Amino acid sequence: MIDFELSPEQKQFQALARDFVRDHVIPVAAQHDRDETYPEEVVAKAHEVGLLNVGIPQEVGGLGLGMLDEVVIGEELGYGCMGIYTILMASELGITPVLLAGTPEQQRRFLAPLLEGPRLAAFALSEPNNGSDAAGMTTRAELRGDEVVISGVKTWISNGGIADVIVVFATFDPSLRHKGVVAVVVEKGTPGLSAHKLHGKLGQRASPTYELVFEDVVVPRANVLGEPGDGFRIAMRTLDQTRIPVAAGAVGVARRALDEATAYARQRHAFGRPIADFQAIQFKLADMKIGVETARWQTYYAAWLVDTGRPHGEAAAIAKAYASDMAFHAAQEAINVFGGYGYMNEYPVEKLMRDVKLNQIYEGTNEIQRLVIARSLLR
Amino acid sequence: MKVLTVVRQVPDAEARVRAEGGRVDLSGVTFVMDGMDEYGVEEAIRLREAGHDVEIVAVAVGPEHFAEALRRALALGADRAVHVVTDEQLDPVTLAGVVAQVAREEGADLVLTGGKQADWDSAALGPAVAEHLGWPHSDWTTSLALEGRELRLQHDVDDGVEELTVTLPAVVTTQQGLNEPRYPTLPNIMKAKRKELQVRDLAGLGSPAPRVRVVSQEVQVRPRLNKVVGGDPAEAAREVARLLRDEAKVI
Numbered sequence: 312m313i314d315f316e317l318s319p320e321q322k323q324f325q326a327l328a329r330d331f332v333r334d335h336v337i338p339v340a341a342q343h344d345r346d347e348t349y350p351e352e353v354v355a356k357a358h359e360v361g362l363l364n365v366g367i368p369q370e371v372g373g374l375g376l377g378m379l380d381e382v383v384i385g386e387e388l389g390y391g392c393m394g395i396y397t398i399l400m401a402s403e404l405g406i407t408p409v410l411l412a413g414t415p416e417q418q419r420r421f422l423a424p425l426l427e428g429p430r431l432a433a434f435a436l437s438e439p440n441n442g443s444d445a446a447g448m449t450t451r452a453e454l455r456g457d458e459v460v461i462s463g464v465k466t467w468i469s470n471g472g473i474a475d476v477i478v479v480f481a482t483f484d485p486s487l488r489h490k491g492v493v494a495v496v497v498e499k500g501t502p503g504l505s506a507h508k509l510h511g512k513l514g515q516r517a518s519p520t521y522e523l524v525f526e527d528v529v530v531p532r533a534n535v536l537g538e539p540g541d542g543f544r545i546a547m548r549t550l551d552q553t554r555i556p557v558a559a560g561a562v563g564v565a566r567r568a569l570d571e572a573t574a575y576a577r578q579r580h581a582f583g584r585p586i587a588d589f590q591a592i593q594f595k596l597a598d599m600k601i602g603v604e605t606a607r608w609q610t611y612y613a614a615w616l617v618d619t620g621r622p623h624g625e626a627a628a629i630a631k632a633y634a635s636d637m638a639f640h641a642a643q644e645a646i647n648v649f650g651g652y653g654y655m656n657e658y659p660v661e662k663l664m665r666d667v668k669l670n671q672i673y674e675g676t677n678e679i680q681r682l683v684i685a686r687s688l689l690r
Numbered sequence: 691m692k693v694l695t696v697v698r699q700v701p702d703a704e705a706r707v708r709a710e711g712g713r714v715d716l717s718g719v720t721f722v723m724d725g726m727d728e729y730g731v732e733e734a735i736r737l738r739e740a741g742h743d744v745e746i747v748a749v750a751v752g753p754e755h756f757a758e759a760l761r762r763a764l765a766l767g768a769d770r771a772v773h774v775v776t777d778e779q780l781d782p783v784t785l786a787g788v789v790a791q792v793a794r795e796e797g798a799d800l801v802l803t804g805g806k807q808a809d810w811d812s813a814a815l816g817p818a819v820a821e822h823l824g825w826p827h828s829d830w831t832t833s834l835a836l837e838g839r840e841l842r843l844q845h846d847v848d849d850g851v852e853e854l855t856v857t858l859p860a861v862v863t864t865q866q867g868l869n870e871p872r873y874p875t876l877p878n879i880m881k882a883k884r885k886e887l888q889v890r891d892l893a894g895l896g897s898p899a900p901r902v903r904v905v906s907q908e909v910q911v912r913p914r915l916n917k918v919v920g921g922d923p924a925e926a927a928r929e930v931a932r933l934l935r936d937e938a939k940v941i
Contacts, residue, residue: 319757319758319761320761320879320883322758323758323761323762323874323879324876324879326722326762327874327875327879330873331873359875360873360875360876361875361876361877361878361879362876365876374876374877374880376876
């Protein structure tokens with residue numbers, strides 16, 4: 312039998328995340344967006360109530376939440392501020408390769424310290440001249456006995472400059488393409504590593520994004536996840552999972568757009584009645600609702616596949632592409648409902664559109680998602 | 691000592707309720723723990739944190755979904771929970787009889803419950819529990835301190851604040867101002883899974899019959915007057931003040 316009911320704990324996670332967002336995220340989201348500042352106090356509070364790094368397993372002292380737990384929480388955080396959610400989500404992204412490919416010793420060494428405070432992880436794959444063609448990376452990892460020496464540049468790295476732990480993907484032999492990639496953990500403060508915060512983002516401006524420069528950064532060989540050559544597969548398996556929370560965040564943004572548009576349509580009058588009385592507005596709201604519900608169920612489904620150990624790459628790609636396209640459209644429609652006011656940052660809807668644009672791009676562009684889906688069709 | 695904290699599950703403050711066929715239709719409504727009761731749970735936890743040896747038992751009398759309020763109480767810090775499951779809509783005095791019986795069986799020293807229910811708006815549960823038990827009672831309590839078996843309390847009265855002392859056992863109703871309730875943290879939600887949630891039925895508590903029968907319910911609708919006050923700002927302000935004083939009688 313199919314069960315659409317969340318567990319009692321999941322309902323409590325949802326309620327907690329909802330309260331957290333109402334009290335600590337929504338009141339400060341617009342300011343951090345405008346100022347492009349890191350919401351340190353929100354991340355500290357998230358750690359305090361246990362919303363940070365929820366994927367760290369119980370054996371290491373964490374909560375070991377599943378993917379469905381994570382997306383239930385993620386939708387609420389996305390509802391409050393997609394940029395702030397990205398800080399938390401990118402940390403789970405950085406943790407995931409260690410979960411998938413790390414030994415118990417590596418998990419203890421890299422993940423346990425993250426539980427001790429509001430500490431973050433990061434995932435470094437993209438490069439200035441390299442995004443979707445991840446196997447074409449140029450950052451080098453030289454395997455020298457007990458050490459790995461990394462040199463090169465990574466960019467678009469969420470949390471990159473503030474994370475305690477960064478999983479870096481680099482090549483020890485570019486001619487091997489994806490078979491020459493190694494995943495290696497670099498800890499904050501390692502000599503030769505420098506981080507530069509990127510400015511001028513369209514949206515998600517509370518989430519700090521960095522360029523990371525590696526100048527002969529030396530880390531122990533014991534920091535390599537899996538074997539050299541496993542790196543590309545580790546990166547892809549990671550993204551196959553972590554794009555599900557990207558979808559969840561998009562559902563949250565779309566639900567926010569719907570709520571804001573519905574409330575505004577009830578109180579704004581034109582031609583002597585609330586604009587909610589007009590079908591042109593009603594149909595927009597109805598379409599937004601259709602999008603929220605269908606994207607949520609696809610997201611839950613993909614998460615359930617992960618939690619039950621089933622193949623989930625295609626379902627995750629569908630969820631990510633569909634939810635983020637849907638949410639971008641929903642945010643635009645919310646602006647249309649608001650008219651001129653929707654274009655101003657005095658109201659929250661223009662931020663929704665700017666923020667959720669990134670959900671269509673990061674963790675695999677929606678074009679890449681469609682490639683994943685098509686490949687699975689034509690296999 | 692044992693503290694009983696009575697919790698209820700009520701429609702979210704933003705829920706839109708409708709009445710149909712003389713009954714309030716709560717289908718599709720989101721329920722939350724009554725905020726007034728939450729102050730009680732928080733206060734019980736604070737007693738323990740202040741160093742008192744306290745066992746906290748969360749109690750709910752109501753339909754299946756009230757279990758959510760109990761799970762929240764457990765996640766906040768209650769040690770165990772008792773759920774008397776019934777779909778019967780009990781009037782406050784009958785309900786109080788059930789709570790009092792649970793308090794007797796548990797050997798409770800202190801019963802905490804919200805000063806008022808967020809849904810049916812009755813402020814009778816706490817006083818009626820005290821009456822059933824023959825215990826002293828403080829309502830609308832905004833401050834509580836325990837020394838030995840003596841409670842020092844402050845509670846709101848119409849024109850100010852009253853200070854009371856009572857000797858346990860006692861019933862205290864809680865309200866805004868008593869404390870700032872915490873969140874149930876994620877780790878505590880996980881831990882609460884392993885705590886006991888005992889399910890009971892009314893038959894085991896004397897099968898009380900409601901003394902009040904609800905004949906019909908409807909949602910109160912207040913027509914808007916759509917009065918627009920315009921013109922010179924200073925004069926408009928005077929006019930608004932006059933309307934508020936003379937017509938609405940709110941100032």
